[in-house]
Amino acid sequence: MTLWLASELMFFAGLFAAYFTLRAESTAWPPVGVDLAVGRTAIATVILVLSSGTLWKGERAVESGNVSIGRRWFLATLALGIAFITMQAIEYSTLGFSISSHTYGSIFYTMTGFHGIHVIVGLFLITLMTTMLTPRPNRRLLRGVGLYWHFVDAVWIGLFATIYLLQ
Numbered sequence: 219m220t221l222w223l224a225s226e227l228m229f230f231a232g233l234f235a236a237y238f239t240l241r242a243e244s245t246a247w248p249p250v251g252v253d254l255a256v257g258r259t260a261i262a263t264v265i266l267v268l269s270s271g272t273l274w275k276g277e278r279a280v281e282s283g284n285v286s287i288g289r290r291w292f293l294a295t296l297a298l299g300i301a302f303i304t305m306q307a308i309e310y311s312t313l314g315f316s317i318s319s320h321t322y323g324s325i326f327y328t329m330t331g332f333h334g335i336h337v338i339v340g341l342f343l344i345t346l347m348t349t350m351l352t353p354r355p356n357r358r359l360l361r362g363v364g365l366y367w368h369f370v371d372a373v374w375i376g377l378f379a380t381i382y383l384l385q
Contacts, residue, residue: 269298
């Protein structure tokens with residue numbers, strides 16, 4: 219998992235490099251007419267960060283032998299992850315630009331879209347992990363899914379800061 223996450227880190231580093239390169243080459247960034255919902259996305263960011271906390275609480279509960287409490291924390295994590303994706307979908311539906319509108323649209327949708335795909339994969343992994351919980355859980359699975367989810371959250375913090383706050 220660590221090696222795979224290292225490759226994912228390089229992937230997202232490439233996207234950040236592309237973003238900053240395109241930004242440096244543009245006269246207006248973001249272009250006129252781009253109005254991002256910073257407040258709503260800040261709330262979505264808090265929701266995603268909270269989901270790391272609930273996943274961590276679930277991991278600790280399972281590791282201490284309390285599978286039923288762990289399962290509840292994992293279900294809370296799923297709910298928060300779904301809320302994040304729902305908020306991203308709402309934002310996509312309200313934006314006044316598309317992936318083909320301009321360079322900014324291309325990099326915006328590429329970066330946030332790939333992150334969204336990673337969140338959906340994480341939700342699938344958490345669902346799988348939750349259904350596979352037994353009194354003797356697979357600790358490697360727990361740690362691997364946990365690392366993945368925390369990585370996805372950390373990447374989003376970077377994306378949010380770059381796309382929504384720095385603009």
